[in-house]
Amino acid sequence: MEGFFHALIFLIILLYVISTAQYATLGIEPAASDRAALLSFKSLADDDPFGALLSWNNGSLHYCRWRGVSCGRRHPDRVTALDLKSLRLTGLVSPAVANLTFLRRIDLSDNMLGGRIPEEFGSLRRLRYLNLSVNSLRGTIPSSLGNCSNLQLLNLRDNKLDGEIPPTLTNLSSLNSLSLRGNNLHGEIPHFAELPFLSYLDCASNYLSGTIPISLGRLSSLEYLVLGINNLTGEIPSSLYNLSSLTALELANNQLEGTLPSDIGNALPNLQFLYMYNNKLGGRIPASLSNASELRHLEMPFNAFHGTIPPSLGALQSLLRLQLEGNRLEARKPSDWSFITALTNCTGLRVLDLGYNLLQGMMPKSLVNLSTSLLALSFYSNQISGIIPAEIDKFINLTYLDMSFNDLRGTIPIEISHLWQLNYLDLSYNKLSGEIPPTLGNLTRMDKLFLGSNEFEGAIPPTLSNLLMLELLDLSNNRLSGSIPKEVLTLSSLTIYLDLSHNLLNGSLPLEVGNLINTWGLNLSNNRLSGEIPDTIGKCAILDILHLENNLFQGSIPPSISNLRGLQELDLSKNFYSGQIPAFLDELPDLKYLNLSFNDFEGRVPMKGVFKNASEVSLIGNPKLCGGIPELHLPKCTSDAFIAKHHSDYKLKVILIPIGGAILCLIIIMGLLGIHHLIKNSRRKPQSRFSLRNRHVKVSYDELFRATDGFSSDNLIGTGSFGSVYKAAMNYENADIVAVKVLNLQQHGAFRSFMSECEALRSIRHRNLVKILTLCSSLDHRGNDFMALVFEYMPNGSLEEWLHPNACQNRPFRSLSLIQRLNIAVDVASALEYLHHGGSVPIVHCDLKPSNILLNKEMTAHVGDFGLAKFLRQPPDESSERSSTSTVGIKGSIGYVPPEYGMGCKPSRLGDVYSYGILLLEMFTGMRPVDDMFKDGLSLRGYVRAAAASPEHLMDIIDRNLHSADNDIAYQEECVRDCMVLAFDCGLSCSNESPYERSDMTKVLKELSAARERLLS
Structure with missing residues (x-):
């Protein structure tokens, strides 16, 4: 044994002598080599804002004592660690760092280093820790890093790397942590199965594509697998669920499909964190998740999970966060809500988010028995009914509560003001009523409060001024009355938005509005505010958006608005402002x-x-304006005409005086001939007071007679109150076939209808209005007066024929699909919105019904028949529209005429809105408003409203023919239900008996367009 130790000591000495001899041969000492490598690193660092490398300039200080440099114990002159994180260093990473051959640790994270990762790093055989995250490194990951066989951690996240992950990384057999998050990597993930010690893998925030390699399932020691924020597709390989050692699985923000295995909780018993959000995963949530007893975070929002939420989740006593929003999870009957009762066992639960699902009915009373540790509770965008329980004040730690877009009724319980830590409250888009509790002013930590689109009434509580941290306040679309409290306008904390629009607020705008010095947006539109805009508005220097339209403001625009240099939107329409347009408005940048x-x-x-x-400014309804750019189509100003006149006066006098006598004689002769001609023809020709612009060349009676084969019944395609419509084979404006509407002049009112239609159609152009091509005013072969209008031909007939089988005469009945009905509804809404708001003078159609909606070859809807149309010559004031009366007879068709017309009110835009609402209900129920079943007080609107009170019955009243047109309607059931609810809500809102409660077409168009986009997506 003693000989062995002697031999070992001899070997160490020998190796030291050899290495020293090598450096001596090269003329470089090991210490000098490491010092030179560090100085090379410093030379490529362009900026050192914190002076971290100043000590590196001290020649008398040993480099092992420089900041960020550590040397070894056994080799005190050899650098073993370079730690310079979070110093905002810029520049490049020097390849000379690879000469620090004893390096075990490199941490240059959280700087601004650029360039490429040096290939030379692959020679650092002793390296165990390499962290270059949060920089601006570019290029590909060097394949040479695969030679760093002792590497245990590799973190390259949040750079600008691109290319594919090099397969050589699988050579890092000692690697136990790998993070490639936040780069621009693409391609497929290589097989990492040969990394037996890997316990953490993070490839998040890249552009990796392809599927998850099956080989990952062989990493038997893996504890953390993070592949989020990529472009991974396909299904999750089943082998992945063999990694029983996993404690965290993060696959969020990809495009993964398929279902979760039913035994996932048994396969991954150690799982603590499961992040699956923003994918395309479907199926049911496995009940076995309860067997992963240590699960703390279960986050799977924005997928396609369906079915009920398993009550077994209540066994997860360590559960802190349960987020399942944005799926298709449902609760149709009380027993489906049993999971809430089960979750009361999760005593540490802090976040429960089940928003944007298909939960309906009343929540169980056990909701208030959930953990008092709850911080966030969200059920937004479901179909939940009932009231807000008073016991909600048990959640004393709640900071976030969102119950918006539901069917909650009743009042806001006073007890909600006991949630003194609440900073976010959203109860908008419900049917809450009563007054806004003044006690909400006790929630002094509140920063966002949404109570819009309910049925609140009464005054705005001045106590809201106690919310000194409030950044956003939305009370819009209610029935709030009284004046705007001065106290609320003192909230300088309102940095985002104050929206009090669409209420019944009156009085003047308080001077205190100038206290909103940090507010980005202010919307007070659609109220009854009066007086002048106070000059103090100019103190709101941060305002981007200011909406004051549809009020009773008067006077001139205050000069102080010129101080709002950041203003992007300014709407002062539909008021009583006067005077000249201030010059400073054209200087707002x-x-x-x-x-x-x-x-x-x-x-x-x-x-x-x-x-x-011209597309950024609207000036219609101001008849005294002149000048401006030509695209505004305003008359020239008098001063311009005066100057032009005096420039040409002298020339005109010289020309006119010599020939004046001759012109006078000629006029007298022509006048006598004209009188003779009028006397001769006065009995034969009706007065012609219309014009369809010079570009429309009138067509003759003979041409129409030939084109319709003598107005044959074979070419008859429709009849109406004042005439018949024929199909005509004639070439006009590149059309081979046109439609000819022949007036029945024997019918009382036919000539007036003809004149109304000409007047309306001569000045309007819209893709959803029937286009007139020309007209004919002549005598027929018998010498009788003949009048006709020629329109573009609509080969798919009228909407009436597509909704009701008994309306089809010349073709077999074909039903409309859901998307076709939505398209038509949007088309008609777009046409009405244009008629009501798009022209210089609003036009009321007065006879909107299915037979007056025509469909072209592409099934695009066109509104036609303007025989009853009326121009609103005065600047439209909605309040006057609702109340004005007339002795003129009722305009419109039975079933579609608004009730106020029967009481003598004049035709108005709100009357068209009513007709559109009835049309919308007819389109989706397939039932006419004059159906035989609607008697004894029952109407189409009442029928739909009764069904809408119970959402589960709403699908029962949908047109049966719609189901036959949509073969995949069962697959789309959840989305179809959402669309139906919105369509029926729009129809009911538009067809309110009270004109004041009806929506306008601009809002309806936006809502239906959004419903269509959601269905298509």
Whole structure:
């Protein structure tokens, strides 16, 4: 034994002599070599803001005492660690670092180093720890790193690396932790099965594609597997569930599909963290997860899991977070809610998020028995009904509560003000009523409060001014009345948004609005506020958005608005502002949307700034304005005309005086001939007061007669109150077939209908309005007056024929699918929105019904028949529209006419909205509003409203023909239900008996478009 130790000592001495001899041969001492390598590193560091490397300039200080440098004990002159993390160093990583051959640890993380990872690092055979994360390194991962056989940790996350992961990394047999998170890596993940000591793998935040290698299932010692934020596809390999040593599995933010194995809890008994969010996983949530008894975080939101939530999850007594939002999980009957009762066993539960699912009905009373440790509770976007329980005040630690987009009713319980730690409360989009409790002012930690889109009434509580940390307040779309409390406007903490729009607020805007000095957005639109805008508004220097439209404000725009240099949106439309448009508005540098329409502004329109782009400014409904860019189509200002006139006066006098007498004689002669001609033809030709612009060349009676084969019944495609429509084979504006509407002039009102349709159609253009091609005003072969309009032909007929089988005469009945009905609903809403708000003078259609909606070859809907249309010549004021009366007879068709027309009210945009609401209900139920079943007080609206009160019965009233048109409707059941609920809600909202409670077409168009996008996605 003694001889063995002597031999060992001799071997060590021999190796030392050899290594010393090698350095002597090269003329380099080991100490000098390490010092030179460190100085090379410093030379490539461009910036050292914290002066971390200043000690490296001290020639008298040994390099082992430089900051970030550590040397060994056995070899006191050899550098073993380089630790310079979080020093904001810039520049490149020197390849000379590889000359530090005794290095075991390199940590350069959290700097701003760029360039490539040196290939030379592969020669550091002693290296165990390499952390280059959170830098700006580029290029590929050097394959030479596979030679660092003693490496135990490799962290390259959050750089700008690209390319594929080198297969040589599988040579790192000692590696127990690997992180490649946050780069631009792509390609497939290589097999890491040959890394027997690997216990942590992180490839998150890359662009890795392909599937998860089956070979990962052979890493029997793996404890942490993190592959999130990539582009991984396919199913999770079953072998992965053989890694019983796993404590954390993170596969979030990929495109993984398939289901979780039913025995996942048995296969991974040590699992503590399971992150699967933002994938495409489906199926049911396995009940066996309860066997992973140490599970603390179960987060699987935004997948496609369906079915009920297993009550067995209540056995996870260590559970801290349960997040299952954004799936298709359901609760249809009380027993489906039993999981809530089971979760009361999870005494440490802190986060419960089940939002955006299909939970419906009333929540069990056991909800209030959940852990008092609960910090966040969310059930948003479900179909939950009932009231908010008063016992909710048991959650004394709650900081986040979101119950928005449900069907909650009743009042806000006073007890909610006992949740003194609450900082986020969202109860918007429910049917809560009563007054807003003044005790909400006790929640002094609140920073975001959403109570919009409910049925609250009464005054805004001044006590809300106690919420000194409040950043956002939304009370919009309620029935709040009274004045805006001055106290609320003193909240300088409101840095995000204050929205009080769509209420019944009155009085003036308090001077205290100037206290909102940090507010980004202010919306007070659609109220009854009056007076002038106070000058103090100019103190709100951070404002980006200011909406005051549809109020009773008057006076001029205050000059202090010029102080709002960051303003991007300004809407003052539908008020009573007057005077000239201030010049300072064209100097606001960021203004991208300006709406001054329907006021009483006058004078010249500026031509700079926002006024240079007609798409960014709206000035309609101000008849006294002039000038501006040509695209605004405003008349020239009087001063311009005056100057032009005086420039040409002299020339005109010289020309007109010599020939004045001749022109006068000619006029007299032509006048006599004209009178003779009018007397001769006055009995034969009706007065023609219409024009469809010069570009429409009138067509003759003979042309129409030939094109329709003598107005044959074979070409008849429809009849109406004032005439018939024929299919005509004639070429006009590149169309081989057109539709000809022939007026029945014997019918009382036919000529007036003809004039109304001409007046309406001559000035409007929209993709969802029937396009008029030309007209004919002549005599037929018998010498009778003949009038006709020529339209583009719609080969798919009217919506009436697609909704009701008995309306089909010349073709077999074909039903519309759900997406087709949604498309048509959006098309018609778009047309009405254009008629009501898109032109200089709003137009009311007055006869919206399925037979007046035509479908082209692509099934795009076009609104037609403007025979009853009416122009709102005065600047529209919705309050006057609701209350104005007329002695004119009722306009419209039975079943679609709003009730106020029967009481003598004038036609209004809100009347069209009512007709559209009935049309919407008809489209999705397949039932006419004049169906035989609707009698004795029952109406189509009442029928739908009764079904909507119980969402589980709503699907029962859908048109049976819709199911036959959608073969995959069962597969889409959840999404279909969501769309149906929204469509019926829109229909009911539009068809309210009270005009004041109806939605406008702009809002309806947005909601239906959003429903369609969700269905398509």
